[in-house]
Amino acid sequence: MNQFNDSFERCINDPLFLDQFYKTFLASSDEVSAAFKDTDMETQKSMLMASLVYMSDAHPDLLASIAEKHHHIKPHLYTLWLDSLIAAAKFIDPLFDVETEILWRETLQPGIDFMVGEYG
Template sequence: MTPNELFYESFERCRIDQEFLETFLADFCEHNPRFSERFENIGLEQQTKMLKASIILIYNSSGLPSVRSSVKRLGKQHKDLGMDISEQELNEWFHSLLNTVKKYDPHYNDQVEQAWAQTLDAGLTIMKKECVVK
């Protein structure tokens, strides 16, 4: 099975529903308090919608060059809005996502973790390049 297939099966098992997203958000906020500060005026439902959209966008950038342009625009938008996102915060976003996948995917193992890492790498690399202020 290819890493993309492993990723997709895991993604389906997680279902990425409201409960998953709230767990992900709680983990991310615990490890990155600045996220909570940045989005304190945005409701939970809107925050989880943004998280889900970001997961899907970054996932789709692995196989679709046209989506990479959207990720690039998203990164620039974060930078232009002065969000001051660090590479460490993007790494924490990914680790919080993996922590959540680990809780929701009963078949989670090292291969599944590697599949998530490989599949999301292209999008995360673009985000790091576009939104991190050096």
């Protein structure tokens, strides 16, 4: 798992990472840009930063409180979310390769499955 942690740290230590993520995510679908139309993106970026740490470090209690605020988010949007995050990591981390991508996906998928399981 060190290879994931090292890549994750290179990304979250770069202030451009979350800018890059939201640029890609908001452009990925009209449903996504509509969902964030009234959102202060600077606040959103710091909240996402914290929640990524919970996601990668399995804090089920903290993730449950985030999932409560996402009941209405349709499951297919999580695919766009993860793909946008991977695209941002690829852009920021110079050592990102196919194996790193698999580790990012494997690490974040359980948190996404949990969030999707709370849909409805």
